[in-house]
Each structure stands twice: as structure tokens, then as C-alpha cells.
Amino acid sequence: MTAPPPVRPPAEPATEKATGTPGRKPPSRLLAPLRQTGQLFALALAVARAIFRRPFQVREFIEQFWFVASVTILPAALVSIPFGAVIALQVGSLTEQLGAQSFTGGASVLAVIQQASPLIVALLIAGAAGSAICADLGSRKIREELDAMEVMGVSPVQRLVVPRVLATMFVAVLLNGLVSVVGTLGGYFFNVIMQGGTPGAYLASFSALAQLPDLYVGELKALIFGFIAGIVAAYRGLNPRGGPKGVGDAVNQSVVITFMLLFAVNMVLTAIYLQIVPPKGG
Amino acid sequence: MGIEVVVEGLTKSFGKQNIWQDVSLTLPAGEVSVMLGPSGTGKTVFLKSIIGLLKPEKGRVLINGVDMVNSPERDIMETRKLFGLMFQDGALFGSMSLFDNIAFPLREHTRKKESEIRRIVMERIDVVGLLGAEGKLPGEISGGMRKRAGLARALVLDPQIILCDEPDSGLDPVRTAYLSQLLIDLNAQIDATMLIVTHNLDIAATVPDNMGMLFCRNLVTFGPREVLLTSDMPVVSQFLAGRREGPIGMSEEKDAATLAAEQTSGNGWGHAAPRTVVPQLEPSPGMPVRQAALRRRERVVSMMGQLPEAARTAIMNSYTPTLGGGRR
Numbered sequence: 001m002t003a004p005p006p007v008r009p010p011a012e013p014a015t016e017k018a019t020g021t022p023g024r025k026p027p028s029r030l031l032a033p034l035r036q037t038g039q040l041f042a043l044a045l046a047v048a049r050a051i052f053r054r055p056f057q058v059r060e061f062i063e064q065f066w067f068v069a070s071v072t073i074l075p076a077a078l079v080s081i082p083f084g085a086v087i088a089l090q091v092g093s094l095t096e097q098l099g100a101q102s103f104t105g106g107a108s109v110l111a112v113i114q115q116a117s118p119l120i121v122a123l124l125i126a127g128a129a130g131s132a133i134c135a136d137l138g139s140r141k142i143r144e145e146l147d148a149m150e151v152m153g154v155s156p157v158q159r160l161v162v163p164r165v166l167a168t169m170f171v172a173v174l175l176n177g178l179v180s181v182v183g184t185l186g187g188y189f190f191n192v193i194m195q196g197g198t199p200g201a202y203l204a205s206f207s208a209l210a211q212l213p214d215l216y217v218g219e220l221k222a223l224i225f226g227f228i229a230g231i232v233a234a235y236r237g238l239n240p241r242g243g244p245k246g247v248g249d250a251v252n253q254s255v256v257i258t259f260m261l262l263f264a265v266n267m268v269l270t271a272i273y274l275q276i277v278p279p280k281g282g
Numbered sequence: 283m284g285i286e287v288v289v290e291g292l293t294k295s296f297g298k299q300n301i302w303q304d305v306s307l308t309l310p311a312g313e314v315s316v317m318l319g320p321s322g323t324g325k326t327v328f329l330k331s332i333i334g335l336l337k338p339e340k341g342r343v344l345i346n347g348v349d350m351v352n353s354p355e356r357d358i359m360e361t362r363k364l365f366g367l368m369f370q371d372g373a374l375f376g377s378m379s380l381f382d383n384i385a386f387p388l389r390e391h392t393r394k395k396e397s398e399i400r401r402i403v404m405e406r407i408d409v410v411g412l413l414g415a416e417g418k419l420p421g422e423i424s425g426g427m428r429k430r431a432g433l434a435r436a437l438v439l440d441p442q443i444i445l446c447d448e449p450d451s452g453l454d455p456v457r458t459a460y461l462s463q464l465l466i467d468l469n470a471q472i473d474a475t476m477l478i479v480t481h482n483l484d485i486a487a488t489v490p491d492n493m494g495m496l497f498c499r500n501l502v503t504f505g506p507r508e509v510l511l512t513s514d515m516p517v518v519s520q521f522l523a524g525r526r527e528g529p530i531g532m533s534e535e536k537d538a539a540t541l542a543a544e545q546t547s548g549n550g551w552g553h554a555a556p557r558t559v560v561p562q563l564e565p566s567p568g569m570p571v572r573q574a575a576l577r578r579r580e581r582v583v584s585m586m587g588q589l590p591e592a593a594r595t596a597i598m599n600s601y602t603p604t605l606g607g608g609r610r
Contacts, residue, residue, distance in 0.1 A: 144369055152362070153360070154391075159390075
């Protein structure tokens with residue numbers, strides 16, 4: 001065999017022939033954020049539908065519930081004590097200047113139960129559990145595990161995402177109860193011990209200003225925030241962009257996006273609540 | 283008997299980059315087909331499009347009347363249960379042992395008792411030669427073992443259509459030969475339609491009934507194995523001979539200037555000695571007769587008139603017992 005001189009192909013790939021898909025205009029860049037938003041909503045809808053589809057993944061749900069709870073309980077309790085205290089001190093000092101010190105209890109309890117508690121819960125769930133969920137789904141995606149699952153006729157949304165979203169929702173609700181109690185106790189402790197408030201006045205103003213719907217709305221918020229945290233984490237995890245680095249970025253983004261969504265949704269919910277539920281003290 | 287897969291005018295692009303266009307072919311029911319092609323010509327994309335994981339912009343993939351491209355997601359999910367797909371690197375679930383991985387489709391789709399699941403899974407594990415490793419996690423075994431486990435998982439639901447994405451990559455030549463034999467034996471046993479995507483020449487020469495080749499955004503050809511094996515198209519003969527001279531370059535295509543230089547410099551391509559067609563693998567002794575081979579014979583004989591001369595001769599030889607045997 002005569003060995004021919006090696007003929008290397010050109011280093012540059014042959015210039016891309018203009019064979020791009022005919023008759024198709026590339027979508028405008030301005031619309032990209034809208035597309036992402038739309039896909040996020042589509043996933044939320046798909047999850048909401050798949051929640052009711054049999055068979056329900058009990059085992060996966062319990063595992064995820066346990067996981068989410070175990071990574072959030074302790075930090076939530078530890079964060080809520082100083083948070084309740086800060087609110088108590090701040091409100092206490094303000095009401096003292098106004099001469100309405102007897103209402104400190106009610107005001108700080110309202111702030112903790114309605115605002116602080118659901119937000120603390122959601123931030124912790126997004127930060128601790130959401131990031132883990134996003135990383136888990138993302139690495140499964142790039143290892144083609146999700147494709148394999150889909151090929152076997154099993155929907156990853158139903159099999160993996162639904163249990164995780166339900167877990168974040170229910171843990172958020174339960175955790176919200178814990179944080180509300182611990183936060184309120186923290187506020188009580190600091191108001192009574194540090195600021196010399198009287199226990200009787202604290203409790204009396206508590207029942208004068210606070211009402212049960214305040215607790216309900218706190219729990220509802222926690223439920224919605226848990227849903228948002230779960231959906232955003234799942235969405236970013238299911239769509240990582242290119243390789244392991246993409247998974248890292250996706251985790252980062254999922255936490256940031258969740259935080260931003262939380263505060264926006266919280267504002268809307270609070271505004272609606274203040275409109276439709278009459279204040280008790282009024 | 284397997285199910286026919288009809289692909290019509292399939293075109294897929296990622297953004298501006300066109301992967302292939304207007305691919306039309308029919309995988310005959312129960313037969314083994316191989317899709318060849320240089321690296322990066324979208325063979326895996328083609329496989330994933332058939333099963334509906336990727337959505338081509340144009341065309342249809344018809345299986346039992348369901349279009350895997352445009353039908354409702356529910357129908358596609360249902361149809362996927364007919365498939366077994368062996369991924370390039372196994373795509374096993376990292377958090378489950380091999381046993382649980384292979385049992386996964388059974389647990390999801392059937393109401394079998396655990397003892398029966400165990401029996402079926404162990405049987406499949408035995409077939410792919412992984413006995414003793416069933417308790418290991420995918421991270422603890424070699425790439426070749428992961429691949430075989432992936433095959434076992436693809437087989438566990440007795441699929442009607444089996445798709446294999448590069449079954450040979452990461453396997454040594456001996457294991458590749460065993461795997462080729464295994465695929466043929468499987469075909470004899472369950473009579474499933476099979477599509478193997480590969481660039482391994484041994485598998486391509488010995489396993490399939492039909493062969494196709496993707497190159498340069500097009501389906502070069504698809505038909506009975508003899509057509510491709512005897513083809514004198516430059517792309518095909520370069521690929522089958524593994525030469526550097528020809529239209530296939532290190533990057534996807536060579537540019538015209540290099541090609542012209544090559545042709546004039548004397549080491550032209552297309553003058554290679556006529557290739558002989560290696561006989562196809564037969565099922566191991568004790569296996570049933572491959573029904574697909576019988577069906578294919580009828581089909582090929584009926585289309586004999588449309589085939590090129592070289593392919594016709596090769597087919598005649600292979601179907602004449604006195605000549606078909608020991609020729610190399």
C-alpha cells in the first residue's frame with residue numbers, strides 16, 4: 001500500500017451554507033424573558049394537573065418531605081428568635097415614643113405572623129431545600145436520567161417534580177406554624193424582659209389587634225411561597241444550560257428568582273388582604 | 283412481531299444549525315437496521331427524534347398510527363412503553379442499585395409481585411452478563427457494565443422496538459462481538475424492530491438486515507444491507523474502509539479545494555477494490571429461527587429489480603447456500 005501524503009482537512013469548518021430553516025424568523029431577543037416566564041407558568045400548570053394524576057408517588061413524597069424538613073427546621077427556629085426580637089425592639093421603641101406602649105404586643109405579633117414568618121420560611125425553603133432540589137434535578141438532567149425516565153413512559157414531572165413541590169408546600173405550612181410561635185415568644189421575651197413591658201399589656205393588645213384571619217393569611221402565604229420555591233427550583237433544574245457549569249448557574253438563579261418572586265407576590269397578597277379583611281382594632 | 287416505524291420528511295435544526303433535513307425511511311417490522319454516520323452527523327438526535335424526546339420542525343414519525351412528533355403528549359407517552367432505548371452511557375439512575383434500575387420499568391408499569399420482578403430482572407441481568415453486580419450503584423461499575431445494564435433495563439418490558447445508541451462504544455472487541463450476537467439472538471427471540479446507531483464497522487457488517495447512513499445533513503441511503511455494503515458512493519466506501527481520502531474530513535466536510543486537490547493528486551477515491559459482503563450473523567444454536575430474516579427475504583426478492591447490480595449479486599450469493607457460506 002502506498003501511503004499517500006496526509007491530506008488534512010481545512011482547520012476551519014466549511015463555511016456554514018445558508019441552509020438554515022427556511023421561512024422561519026428567529027424570535028426576537030426582547031421576547032426571551034417572556035418565553036421563560038411562559039414556560040415557568042406552563043410547568044406550574046403541568047404540576048398542578050399532575051398532582052391529581054394517579055399513581056401518587058407516596059414514597060418519593062415522604063422522602064422529600066423528610067429531606068426538606070430536616071434541612072430547614074433548625075435554621076428556621078434559630079432565625080426566628082432574633083427576628084422576633086428585632087421587631088419587638090423596633091416596634092417597642094417606636095410605640096414608646098408615640099406613647100402607645102401598651103400596643104407593642106399586638107403590633108409585633110402582627111408583623112411576625114403576617115409578614116416575617118412566611119418570608120423567613122420561604123427564604124429558608126428556597127435557600128436550603130430549593131437549591132438542593134434544583135441541583136438534584138439538574139444533575140439528573142445532564143446525566144440523561146430524565147430522558148431515560150421519559151423514554152420509559154414515566155413523566156419526570158409526575159414522578160419527581162410533584163412530590164418535591166408538595167413537600168416544599170407542606171413543609172412551608174408546618175414550618176410557618178413553628179416560626180410564628182418561636183417568633184412571637186421571642187418578641188414577648190424581649191419586650192417583657194428587655195424593655196420592661198408588662199406581660200398583661202402585651203397579651204391584652206395581642207388579642208385587641210390580632211385576629212384569626214391574620215394567622216390564616218400567614219399560612220396561605222407560606223403555602224403559596226412554598227409552591228413558588230418548589231416550582232422555580234424544579235423549572236431551573238429541568239432546564240440547565242449546557243453541562244455541569246449550567247447546573248451550578250441554574251441553582252444560583254433558582255434562588256435569586258425565587259427571592260424576587262417572593263417579595264413581589266408578598267406585596268400583592270398583603271395589599272389584597274388589607275383590602276378585603278377589615279382590621280380588628282378599627 | 284415488531285412494529286413498523288415510518289419516518290417521513292423529518293427535518294431537525296438547533297437554532298440556526300440544521301442537523302439533517304428531509305429524512306425519510308421505513309424500519310421494516312421486526313428487522314434489525316443500522317444507522318451509520320461519522321461522528322457529529324446527528325445520529326443520536328435522529329434516535330431521540332424517533333422516540334419523541336426531541337421535536338423535529340418538520341415531518342412525521344409514525345408508529346402504530348401515532349405521530350411521535352405532533353401527537354398529543356398522552357399518546358406519545360403510551361407509545362413509548364413499546365420502546366426500549368439503550369442510551370450511549372447507560373443513563374442509569376445514579377441513586378439506585380443496578381437491580382432497582384432494571385426493575386424500575388416493571389415497578390412503574392406493571393402490577394407484578396416483587397418475587398416475579400426479581401425473577402425477570404435476574405434473568406435479564408444474566409443475559410447481559412452482570413450476575414453478581416446487581417447490588418452495586420452505577421457509580422461503582424465500569425462504563426461497559428453500565429452500558430450492559432442499560433441494555434438490560436431497555437429489555438425488561440419486552441419492547442416491540444429497541445433502539446441502541448452506540449452499543450459498542452466503551453466495549454472491547456470481544457464484548458462487542460458478544461453484544462452483536464446478543465442483539466441477533468434477542469431479535470430471534472422477541473422479534474422486535476431494532477435500530478442500532480453506531481460507527482462500528484464490525485457491527486455494521488454483520489448484524490443488520492438494513493443499513494442507512496447519515497452524512498452532511500442528509501440521509502445518504504437506506505435499504506437492504508447489501509446495497510450499502512456494495513455501494514460505490516464515495517462517502518460510503520470511504521466510511522466502510524476507514525480511509526482518510528474521501529469526502530469526509532476531520533470536521534464534518536472537507537472544503538472543495540482540498541477535495542479537488544485530493545482527486546487530482548492521484549490517490550483518488552472510489553477506486554478501492556470491490557468489497558466483499560461478510561455473511562450476516564445467525565442466531566446461536568438453540569435459538570428459534572429469525573422470523574424477520576424470512577420476511578426480509580421475501581421483501582428483498584420482491585424489490586430486486588430496483589437494486590443496483592452489485593447489491594443484487596451479493597443478495598443472490600447470500601441466499602444461495604452453496605455460495606453464501608464460506609466466502610470472505
